[in-house]
Every structure is written in C-alpha cells, then in structure tokens.
Amino acid sequence: MTYTYHNPTLIEFGKEKIKSIFNYIPKDAKVLFVYGGGSIKKNGVYEQVVKALEKYESFEFSGVEPNPTVETMNKAVKIVKEKNINFILAVGGGSVIDGCKYLAAASLYEGDAWDFLDGTTQPTEALPLGVVLTLPATGSESNCGSVVSRKTTNEKRFFFSPKVFPMFAVLDPSVMITLDDRQLSNGLIDAFVHTCEQYLTYPNDSLLHDGYSETILKGLITLANNWNKRDTYHWQENLMLLANQALNGFIGSGVPQDWATHMIGHELTAFYGLDHARSLAVVQPQLLRVMFEDKKEKLLQMGQNVFNIDDAQKTIEKIEELYHSLEVSTNLNDYEIDDKVVSNITNALEKHEMTAIGEKQNITLDKIEQILTLTMK
Structure with a gap:
C-alpha cells in the first residue's frame, strides 16, 4: 500500500446544523446560493439557508438540472463575474454540488472551462465552496470530483482537482423527509x-x-x-x-x-x-x-x-x-x-x-x- 490521502472538507452532521454555515463563510463574503429545481422550498431547507445568510450580501441561482450541464452552469459563471462573487454555496444533491465545483473553477478561468472536462487542462484555482447536502448518493459533498454534461454534444465527462474540495459540508438527515x-x-x-x-x-x-x-x-x-x-x-x-x-x-x-x-x-x-x-x-x-x-x-x-x-x-x-x-x-x-x-x-x-x-x-x-x-x- 502506497498512497497519499487528504480530505480537507469539514463535516457538520446532524439535525439543525444548517445554521452552522455562518461559522465557516467569511463575514465579508459575497455569496452565490445555488440550488436545483426548487424542492428545497418544500422541506424547509430554503428558509434555513436564507436565515443563515441574512448577514451576508448574497445572490441566488436556481435551475441546476439532474446531470448538470455546462450550458446551465455557464449562466451562473456570468453572474459570479458580474457581481464579483467570491463564495459559492451549493444546496442540493450530487448534481448541484458537481455543477458548483465546475462553477467554482470556471469562474476564475479565462478560457472555455470545458477544458477541465476534456482533459485539456486542470484548474489552478477555484472560488471557495460550501455545501448543504439534501440528497445522499454521490459523496460529492466531501470529494474533489465533478461530473458535468454538455447538452449540445451528448457528452458526460468528469474532472478531479484538489482545488474544488468543499470547505465544509452540512449533512442534516432531517432534510431527506421529502425525498x-x-x-x-x-x-x-x-x-x-x-x-x-x-x-x-x-x-x-x-x-x-x-x-x-x-x-x-x-x-x-x-x-x-x-x-x-x-x-x-x-x-x-x-x-x-x-x-x-x-x-x-x-x-x-x-x-x-x-x-x-x-x-x-x-x-x-x-x-x-x-x-x-x-x-x-x-x-x-x-x-x-x-x-x-x-x-x-x-x-x-x-x-x-x-x-x-x-x-x-x-x-x-x-x-x-x-x-x-x-x-x-x-x-x-x-x-x-x-x-x-x-x-x-x-x-x-x-x-x-x-x-x-x-x-x-x-x-x-x-x-x-x-x-x-x-x-x-
């Protein structure tokens, strides 16, 4: 056995842990709160996240689909650059989290960020990312992998980079009640x-x-x-x-x-x-x-x-x-x-x-x- 193992993601596990994100996001951060189709508005997660972010300047981006696409996530990249956002908060399952890993790296990249997915290059930097997990499946909340699709060419590719490890991940099982x-x-x-x-x-x-x-x-x-x-x-x-x-x-x-x-x-x-x-x-x-x-x-x-x-x-x-x-x-x-x-x-x-x-x-x-x-x- 020869290996190097490093996992920098802090885990907050248990009920009512969503409010703890305030402890980990820098107080002067401009936050983009990213989620999927809106199911978080049915299980109380949305309200909890909004309350935890009330002292921050924050923006929302919704509509990340299952199997997130670069076409969707590039719209979020545009918002990040226009608003000078410097922290990404992914609220959802593996698709939202994977999409946000791409977003975190793409927002600081000058070229076409599909380069990360086709292996042309690796991210050299990324915006800090936090996660509130709503659907357990992929483990994406505490690893450095991202799987993203490109609709126009029917491609689903992946990249790995230590730059996109989430800083923290909140795992509150009580949010699963509506799954x-x-x-x-x-x-x-x-x-x-x-x-x-x-x-x-x-x-x-x-x-x-x-x-x-x-x-x-x-x-x-x-x-x-x-x-x-x-x-x-x-x-x-x-x-x-x-x-x-x-x-x-x-x-x-x-x-x-x-x-x-x-x-x-x-x-x-x-x-x-x-x-x-x-x-x-x-x-x-x-x-x-x-x-x-x-x-x-x-x-x-x-x-x-x-x-x-x-x-x-x-x-x-x-x-x-x-x-x-x-x-x-x-x-x-x-x-x-x-x-x-x-x-x-x-x-x-x-x-x-x-x-x-x-x-x-x-x-x-x-x-x-x-x-x-x-x-x-």
Missing part, C-alpha cells in the same frame, strides 16, 4: 456501486480497506432490507453517512479501483437520459459476468463476508436481486433506448479514449459491446 422512493433507491444504489468500484477488483493486502468497504456494503443491504422504514430518521441518517463514506476517497486509497461501470453508465446517461444510478444497475451485473475470471476471487470474498454465501457466481445474482428489491430494473430494454445503443456507447467511449478501462485496463471495446448486449437480455 421520493426513486431518489432514495437511486442514492442507495449509487453508494453501493461506488463502494464496489473500489472493492470488486482483485485481492489486496489491506485488511482495513476491505473491511471498511464490506461494512459499507452490509449497511446499505440492511437499509434495502428495511425499505419499509425509509421514512424514519434512523434509516435516513444511515444512508446519508454510508453514501458519504462510500466516496470520500478513503476506501480507494492504496487499492486497485475499477470505475468501468461508471464510464459506460455515463455514456448511457449522456445519450438516453437514464438516471445515473439506474445506468449503473444496468451495467454492473453484466460487467461482473463478462469479467468474471478477473474478479472471481473478490466476488467470492464479497459473497462470504457480505452476503453469507460461498459462491462467486451467486454473488452477482445477489447484487442484481438487491437492485430488483428496490424496484430498479437491470434490463436496458426497460428504459427508453434505440437500436443504436451499442454503437453509440462504444463510439463515444472510443472518442473519449476509453478503449481499455477497468482495474487492469483490459475492458476493451469488444468486451463493452458484449456487456451492453447482455444488458438487453
């Missing part, structure tokens, strides 16, 4: 696959990383098995914490990571608008089947330590059953696709130079074609 079943199941599946991407590879020497990943996976399975309690605070706080720990960077430090399910899933979302988590649920089981020989040792370990079974093949079935128990289909035919889906996805991956992905860089375009064909079983 619907689709949002909750998506969040649980997203966190589950995030953990698998850092765990379901090949054996490593880290007892802590494997044990920590298995604890997260078992916790998420417990929540799925107690789906009828999803409207309780206890259930919601556990999802919020598990999703945060699944992708705050630690469980992937010093161990092999996969992420091929995400690369394929991103293209499905870009072309067909599938919910991010549902694209993962479609791709992952078939990827595990196609790459079984590479992954069978960790699948067996997961079966033994997470599902209490002694069978690597059945572990894949158990994962699929988990998604079905949340009423999420793993069959691509159940979503709005066309007969060009295989060529669209493989051509896009080739264009983005993702022709050898996965922990061993051996998930090639022919294997991706195989995976996608199996998803339409």
Whole structure:
C-alpha cells in the first residue's frame, strides 16, 4: 500500500446544523446560493439557508438540472463575474454540488472551462465552496470530483482537482423527509456501486480497506432490507453517512479501483437520459459476468463476508436481486433506448479514449459491446 490521502472538507452532521454555515463563510463574503429545481422550498431547507445568510450580501441561482450541464452552469459563471462573487454555496444533491465545483473553477478561468472536462487542462484555482447536502448518493459533498454534461454534444465527462474540495459540508438527515422512493433507491444504489468500484477488483493486502468497504456494503443491504422504514430518521441518517463514506476517497486509497461501470453508465446517461444510478444497475451485473475470471476471487470474498454465501457466481445474482428489491430494473430494454445503443456507447467511449478501462485496463471495446448486449437480455 502506497498512497497519499487528504480530505480537507469539514463535516457538520446532524439535525439543525444548517445554521452552522455562518461559522465557516467569511463575514465579508459575497455569496452565490445555488440550488436545483426548487424542492428545497418544500422541506424547509430554503428558509434555513436564507436565515443563515441574512448577514451576508448574497445572490441566488436556481435551475441546476439532474446531470448538470455546462450550458446551465455557464449562466451562473456570468453572474459570479458580474457581481464579483467570491463564495459559492451549493444546496442540493450530487448534481448541484458537481455543477458548483465546475462553477467554482470556471469562474476564475479565462478560457472555455470545458477544458477541465476534456482533459485539456486542470484548474489552478477555484472560488471557495460550501455545501448543504439534501440528497445522499454521490459523496460529492466531501470529494474533489465533478461530473458535468454538455447538452449540445451528448457528452458526460468528469474532472478531479484538489482545488474544488468543499470547505465544509452540512449533512442534516432531517432534510431527506421529502425525498421520493426513486431518489432514495437511486442514492442507495449509487453508494453501493461506488463502494464496489473500489472493492470488486482483485485481492489486496489491506485488511482495513476491505473491511471498511464490506461494512459499507452490509449497511446499505440492511437499509434495502428495511425499505419499509425509509421514512424514519434512523434509516435516513444511515444512508446519508454510508453514501458519504462510500466516496470520500478513503476506501480507494492504496487499492486497485475499477470505475468501468461508471464510464459506460455515463455514456448511457449522456445519450438516453437514464438516471445515473439506474445506468449503473444496468451495467454492473453484466460487467461482473463478462469479467468474471478477473474478479472471481473478490466476488467470492464479497459473497462470504457480505452476503453469507460461498459462491462467486451467486454473488452477482445477489447484487442484481438487491437492485430488483428496490424496484430498479437491470434490463436496458426497460428504459427508453434505440437500436443504436451499442454503437453509440462504444463510439463515444472510443472518442473519449476509453478503449481499455477497468482495474487492469483490459475492458476493451469488444468486451463493452458484449456487456451492453447482455444488458438487453
């Protein structure tokens, strides 16, 4: 194990923590308060944020969509530059947070900030960013990754930069009370696959990383098995914490990571608008089947330590059953696709130079074609 791990995001976890943002935003800051479609006006979050910002000069930007686009976020960049804003407050789930990471970096960049997404350059500076999390799923509230789309070209890309780590993140589970079943199941599946991407590879020497990943996976399975309690605070706080720990960077430090399910899933979302988590649920089981020989040792370990079974093949079935128990289909035919889906996805991956992905860089375009064909079983 050789790695450097640094996570500078301060976490405020628990009820009535939104008011604490006053302690972390500089008193002379000009704040842009960014949110999505307005659901925060139904669960009391909007009022709490407005009250916490009452002593600041603040502005609002709303309308960040699921799978945020540069077309939308560039409108916010314009406001930041016109109003000389120097602090970004993201209030929402992973989409709002990812969009605001792009915003924080793009606001101090003179060129076209899509450069960060296509790999032309890396951010050298960014505005400070704070987060109030409303939808647990992506872990974006305390990591340095951002996934943003470009509508005009059907592209969904990502960048990582230590410059866009949030300064702080407020995680108040009580704000989850108005989330619907689709949002909750998506969040649980997203966190589950995030953990698998850092765990379901090949054996490593880290007892802590494997044990920590298995604890997260078992916790998420417990929540799925107690789906009828999803409207309780206890259930919601556990999802919020598990999703945060699944992708705050630690469980992937010093161990092999996969992420091929995400690369394929991103293209499905870009072309067909599938919910991010549902694209993962479609791709992952078939990827595990196609790459079984590479992954069978960790699948067996997961079966033994997470599902209490002694069978690597059945572990894949158990994962699929988990998604079905949340009423999420793993069959691509159940979503709005066309007969060009295989060529669209493989051509896009080739264009983005993702022709050898996965922990061993051996998930090639022919294997991706195989995976996608199996998803339409």
